[in-house]
Amino acid sequence: MLEFNFLAIFVASLVPLILGFLWYNPAVFGKAWMKESGMTEEKMKGGNMGVIFGVSFLLSLLLAFFTQVFTIHQFGALGMIGGDPTVDGVLPSFQAFMDDYGTNFRTFKHGAFHGFLTGLFFVLPILAINGLFERNSWKHTFINVGYWTLALTIMGAIVCGWV
Numbered sequence: 001m002l003e004f005n006f007l008a009i010f011v012a013s014l015v016p017l018i019l020g021f022l023w024y025n026p027a028v029f030g031k032a033w034m035k036e037s038g039m040t041e042e043k044m045k046g047g048n049m050g051v052i053f054g055v056s057f058l059l060s061l062l063l064a065f066f067t068q069v070f071t072i073h074q075f076g077a078l079g080m081i082g083g084d085p086t087v088d089g090v091l092p093s094f095q096a097f098m099d100d101y102g103t104n105f106r107t108f109k110h111g112a113f114h115g116f117l118t119g120l121f122f123v124l125p126i127l128a129i130n131g132l133f134e135r136n137s138w139k140h141t142f143i144n145v146g147y148w149t150l151a152l153t154i155m156g157a158i159v160c161g162w163v
Contacts, residue, residue, distance in 0.1 A: 004068070008162035012064035012155040017057060019154065023147045036140035064155055071114040071160035073105050074098070108161030115156020119149025 024030045033039070069075050078085065081094050124145050131141035 004065075005159070005162055008159050009061065009064045009068075011162075012067060012158040013057060013060040015154045015158070016060045016063070016151045017053065019147065019151050023150070029143045029147075032139065033143045036137050036143065063152075064159060067115065067118075067152065067155045068159045070118055071111040071156040074101070077101075103163055106160055106163045108157040111160025112153045112157035114160070115152040115154065116149060118156065119145065119152045123148040123152065 022028060024033055026034075034044075077094060077097050081090050084090075085094055085098075127145050127148070128141050130136075131138070
């Protein structure tokens, strides 16, 4: 049975906060992002940072938890049998699969690859569609897509490779 690595999930959930601090720093993409999004220093100071970071961390926990589903293939095998390998009627092929592939593909590299693919094939289309309707520039869209793709790449590496 696959068990959740709650420490890996917790660590992965810190990635968007730490990476955001670096990515949106004025020395990196912060100035360009502020210009493209219409953000001002005054507007930045107007928010409740405790609430913003607290809610962001909770949402990052959800994202880190779900990241396991698209980086760890064994979750797919569990899904094929309905999620509980101990119920009556589960065919022995499930156990044979787990015996053959138990921790295969549970590497940082593999998780990073699937995290990157998630950024490319989920985040890019979603943020680009939003950007088109919000009339955001492509520069703004790519700054945000780059951030989320890198965040998911790192998060995927952590939750998949930390066995």
